[in-house]
Amino acid sequence: MTIALDEQQAAAKAWFESLRDAICAEFEAIEAEAGSDARFERTPWDRVDPSGAPGGGGVRGVMKGRVFEKVGVNVSTVGGSFEGDFAKTIHGAGDDPRFFATGISLVAHMANPHVPAVHMNTRFLATTKRWFGGGADLNPPIPYDEDTADFHARLKAACDAHDPTHYPRFKQWADEYFYIPHRKVHRGVGGIFYDHLEGAFADNFAFTQDVGRAFLDIFPQIVRRRMAMPFTDADIARRNAWRGRYAEFNLVYDRGTLFGLKTGGNIDAILMSLPPVATWD
Amino acid sequence: MTIALDEQQAAAKAWFESLRDAICAEFEAIEAEAGSDARFERTPWDRVDPSGAPGGGGVRGVMKGRVFEKVGVNVSTVGGSFEGDFAKTIHGAGDDPRFFATGISLVAHMANPHVPAVHMNTRFLATTKRWFGGGADLNPPIPYDEDTADFHARLKAACDAHDPTHYPRFKQWADEYFYIPHRKVHRGVGGIFYDHLEGAFADNFAFTQDVGRAFLDIFPQIVRRRMAMPFTDADIARRNAWRGRYAEFNLVYDRGTLFGLKTGGNIDAILMSLPPVATWD
Numbered sequence: 001m002t003i004a005l006d007e008q009q010a011a012a013k014a015w016f017e018s019l020r021d022a023i024c025a026e027f028e029a030i031e032a033e034a035g036s037d038a039r040f041e042r043t044p045w046d047r048v049d050p051s052g053a054p055g056g057g058g059v060r061g062v063m064k065g066r067v068f069e070k071v072g073v074n075v076s077t078v079g080g081s082f083e084g085d086f087a088k089t090i091h092g093a094g095d096d097p098r099f100f101a102t103g104i105s106l107v108a109h110m111a112n113p114h115v116p117a118v119h120m121n122t123r124f125l126a127t128t129k130r131w132f133g134g135g136a137d138l139n140p141p142i143p144y145d146e147d148t149a150d151f152h153a154r155l156k157a158a159c160d161a162h163d164p165t166h167y168p169r170f171k172q173w174a175d176e177y178f179y180i181p182h183r184k185v186h187r188g189v190g191g192i193f194y195d196h197l198e199g200a201f202a203d204n205f206a207f208t209q210d211v212g213r214a215f216l217d218i219f220p221q222i223v224r225r226r227m228a229m230p231f232t233d234a235d236i237a238r239r240n241a242w243r244g245r246y247a248e249f250n251l252v253y254d255r256g257t258l259f260g261l262k263t264g265g266n267i268d269a270i271l272m273s274l275p276p277v278a279t280w281d
Numbered sequence: 282m283t284i285a286l287d288e289q290q291a292a293a294k295a296w297f298e299s300l301r302d303a304i305c306a307e308f309e310a311i312e313a314e315a316g317s318d319a320r321f322e323r324t325p326w327d328r329v330d331p332s333g334a335p336g337g338g339g340v341r342g343v344m345k346g347r348v349f350e351k352v353g354v355n356v357s358t359v360g361g362s363f364e365g366d367f368a369k370t371i372h373g374a375g376d377d378p379r380f381f382a383t384g385i386s387l388v389a390h391m392a393n394p395h396v397p398a399v400h401m402n403t404r405f406l407a408t409t410k411r412w413f414g415g416g417a418d419l420n421p422p423i424p425y426d427e428d429t430a431d432f433h434a435r436l437k438a439a440c441d442a443h444d445p446t447h448y449p450r451f452k453q454w455a456d457e458y459f460y461i462p463h464r465k466v467h468r469g470v471g472g473i474f475y476d477h478l479e480g481a482f483a484d485n486f487a488f489t490q491d492v493g494r495a496f497l498d499i500f501p502q503i504v505r506r507r508m509a510m511p512f513t514d515a516d517i518a519r520r521n522a523w524r525g526r527y528a529e530f531n532l533v534y535d536r537g538t539l540f541g542l543k544t545g546g547n548i549d550a551i552l553m554s555l556p557p558v559a560t561w562d
Contacts, residue, residue, distance in 0.1 A: 182542040182551075244555070251532035252542060261463040261533060270463075271561060274525070280555040 003056045003079045008201055009100055012124035013077045015205070016104040019122075019212040020075050023106065024061060026220050031065040034227060038065030040073065045266045049080030056080075060269045064276075067115070067227050071108040072272030077101070091196055092129030100126040103134070104212070105256070107273040108219075113239035114229040116140035116147060116188070116222060117246065119273070120215045121256070122208050132208045133195035135170065136215050137178050138222075139188030139246060141239035147222045148189040155192050158214035162207040170194045180249050187249045243275035250274060284337045284360045289482055290381055293405035294358045296486070297385040300403075300493040301356050304387065305342060307501050312346040315508060319346030321354065326547045330361030337361075341550045345557075348396070348508050352389035353553030358382070372477055373410030381407040384415070385493070386537070388554040389500075394520035395510040397421035397428060397469070397503060398527070400554070401496045402537070403489045413489045414476035416451065417496050418459050419503075420469030420527060422520035428503045429470040435499035436473050439491040443484065451475045461530050468530045524556035531555060 005013060024040045031038040040063040049055035058076025065071075079100040082090060087097035103123025110117055122134030138151045152171070159166035170192035178187045192211070197204045250257050250273050260270035286294060305321045312319040321344040330336035339357025346352075360381040363371060368378035384404025391398055403415030419432045433452070440447035451473035459468045473492070478485045531538050531554050541551035 182548055240558070247528065247559075248532060248552075251529060252539070258533070267463055268562075271529075274561040276562075277521070277558065277560045278528075279558045280552060281557075 003054055003077070003100075005077075005100075008130065008205075009077075009102060009124070009126065012205065013075075013102040015209055015212075016075050016077075016102055016122070016124075019209075019216070020061065020073055020104055023073060023216055024063075026216060027063060027065075027068055027071060027108075030067055030220060030223055030227070031063070033224075034066045036066035038063050038068070043268075045269065047076075047078050047080075047266070050083050051081055053080060058266070058269060060266070060272065062272060065111075067111060067223065069109050069111040070272075070276040071106070072269075073104065073106045074269045074272065075102075075104050076266075076269070090127060091125075091131065092127035096128050098127065105273075109243065109275045110223070110227075112227055112229060113141045113231050113235040114144075115226040116143075117243075117275075118215075118219055120212075120219075122211055124205070124208070129196075129198055130201065131196045131198035132204045133197060134208060134211060135174055135177075135191060135193035136211065137174055137188050137191035137193070139242075141242040142235065143189055144226075147225070150222065151189075151191065151218055154214045154218035155211070158207075158210040159192065161210060162203065166194070166207070167192065178249070180245060180253070182252075183245060183248070185245070187246060237279070240275075240277055240279040241281065243278040244280045247274055247278045284335055284358070284381075286358075286381075289411065289486075290358075290383060290405070290407065293486065294356075294383040296490055296493075297356050297358075297383055297403070297405075300490075300497070301342065301354055301385055304354060304497055305344070307497060308344060308346075308349060308352060308389075311348050311501060311504055311508070312344070314505075315347045317347035319344050319349070324549075326550065328357075328359050328361075328547070331364050332362055334361060339547070339550060341547070341553065343553060346392075348392060348504065350390050350392040351553075351557040352387070353550075354385065354387045355550045355553065356383075356385050357547075357550070371408060372406075372412065373408035377409050379408065386554075390524065390556045391504070391508075393508055393510060394422045394512050394516040395425075396507040397424075398524075398556075399496075399500055400472075401493075401500075403492055405486070405489070410477075410479055411482065412477045412479035413485045414478060415489060415492060416455055416458075416472060416474035417492065418455055418469050418472035418474070420523075422523040423516065424470055425507070428506070432470075432472065432499055432503065435495045436492070439488075439495035440473065442491060443488040447475070447488070448473065459530070461526060461534070463533075464526060464529070466526070468527060518560070521556075521558055521560040522562065524559040525561045528555055528559045 040061040043060045046057040047055035056078035061073040082097040087093040105121040107119050117139040120136040156167040174190045174193040177193045321342040324341045327338040328336035337359035342354040363378040368374040386402040398420040401417040437448040455471050455474040458474045
C-alpha cells in the first residue's frame with residue numbers, strides 16, 4: 001500500500017532501511033562467528049488507513065539464532081489520518097489529523113545472560129510539524145559496569161557531535177521513561193530517549209543517523225565481549241525473571257506498544273519486543 | 282493495620298476467609314493425591330491509607346506443587362479514602378471518597394497442559410453504596426468441551442438458584458470482559474462476571490457465597506479428571522505460548538491489575554496472577 005513521499009520523507013525512509021540492512025548484516029555476522037547460519041526472516045505487511053486509503057506498511061524482520069535468541073528489526077512507513085480525538089494528542093495534529101511516520105525499531109533478547117538485551121528505535125514524523133525522535137537503552141540481566149559505561153560513552157559522543165545539551169537531556173529522559181513505577185526500578189541501565197526534535201531538518205536527520213551509527217558501532221562490540229562467557233542454570237533463571245519485568249514494562253507502560261495495540265497495528269510487529277520466554281515467581 | 286468493620290463487612294470478610302481456607306484445604310488434598318506434600322505459604326501484608334490512617338491489609342497465599350504449578354489465593358480487607366479524581370470513577374464515591382473493600386481472589390496455573398488454568402474473584406465493596414461483584418473463568422491451554430460445559434453448568438446452577446436472569450447476563454459480561462481485543466480472541470472459555478450487585482444485602486451475599494461454593498465444587502472435579510493425563514513437550518510449548526496471551530490480558534487490560542499497579546497496591550499480591558512461565562514467538 002505505497003503512499004506518496006516528499007523528499008525529506010523519502011530520505012528518512014531510505015536511511016532507516018539502509019540502517020536496518022547494515023544492522024542485520026552485522027548481527028548475522030555475529031551468528032556466523034558463533035558457528036550458526038541463522039538469518040533474518042523478513043515479512044512485509046500492509047496498513048490500511050481507517051479512511052480506507054492506502055496507509056503504507058512495513059517489513060518485520062526476525063532472527064532466532066545461537067547468540068540472538070530472538071531479535072526483531074522492523075521498518076515501517078505509514079501515513080493517513082488519525083481518527084477522532086486521538087489527533088489532538090499528537091504534536092501538530094490538533095487541527096489537521098493527517099500524518100506520516102517512518103522509522104526503525106529493534107529489540108534483541110540474547111541467549112547468554114551475560115550479554116545485554118537492547119532496544120533501539122528512531123523515527124521521523126510529519127503532521128503540520130516535522131520531527132525526529134528515538135533512543136536506545138541497554139537491558140542486561142547481569143549488568144557489567146564496563147558495558148554500561150561504553151554504551152553511554154558512545155551515545156554521548158554521537159550526541160556531543162551535534163549539541164552539548166543533547167546527551168544530558170536525552171539520558172535523563174531515558175532514565176525517566178525506561179522506569180517501572182510499580183517495581184520502583186529502572187528496566188535496564190539506561191541510554192538516551194528523545195522526541196519532538198524539530199526545526200532544521202538536515203541537522204536533526206544527521207543526528208538521528210549518528211544515533212543509529214553509534215548503536216551499530218557499540219552494541220556488536222559488547223555482544224562479542226560477552227557472548228562466549230560460560231553461564232549457569234541460575235544465570236538463565238535470573239535472565240528469565242528479569243525478562244518478566246521487561247514484559248511488564250512493555251505491556252503496562254510502553255507508549256509505542258500500547259499505541260499499536262489499541263489502534264489496530266500489526267500485532268506481530270508490535271509484540272516482537274516481548275521476550276521469547278519470561279518467568280514470574 | 283486493622284480497620285473497624287460493621288456487621289455486614291465483618292460477615293463478608295469472615296466468609297471470604299472461610300472460603301479461602303476450604304479452597305486451600307481442597308487444593309492441598311489434590312496435591313497429596315498426586316504424591317506431593319505441597320502446602321500454601323501465607324504472607325500477611327499491611328496497607329497504609331494515603332491519608333496516613335491504617336488502611337487494612339491482607340494475606341497472600343501461594344502454593345507451588347506438582348499439580349498446581351503456581352496458585353495464588355489472596356484475601357484482602359482494606360479501607361480508607363480514594364485520592365483526588367479517582368473517587369469520581371468509583372460507584373457511589375463521587376461525593377464522598379471513603380471506601381471499604383473485602384474479597385478473595387484466586388488464580389491457578391496448572392502444570393499439566395490438559396488441566397485448565399482458572400480465575401475466581403468475589404468481593405464486597407462499600408462507599409455510599411454497597412455491592413458485591415466477582416466472577417470465575419476457565420482458561421484451558423487445551424480445551425475440552427466436557428470441562429467447559431460442566432464449569433458453565435455449575436455456575437449456571439448457582440445463578441439460577443437466585444435469579445434466572447443472572448446467568449445469561451453474567452455469562453455475557455464475562456464474554457465481553459475476558460477478551461483480548463488486539464488478538465481478537467477470548468482469553469479462555471468464559472464463565473461469569475458480575476459487578477454492582479446492590480440492594481438486598483442478604484440475597485446478594487448468599488449469591489456470592491454460592492458462586493464461591495460452585496467454584497469449590499466444580500474446579501477440583503475438572504482437575505482430578507485431567508491431572509494424570511500424559512502430555513508431550515509440544516503440549517508444554519502450547520501451554521506456555523497460551524500463557525503469554527494470559528499475561529498480555531492481565532498486564533494490558535485487566536482492571537484489577539492496572540488499578541493495583543497504578544495505585545501502589547501490594548505488588549506481589551497483584552502480580553501473583555501472572556503465569557510462572559510464558560513464551561512469545
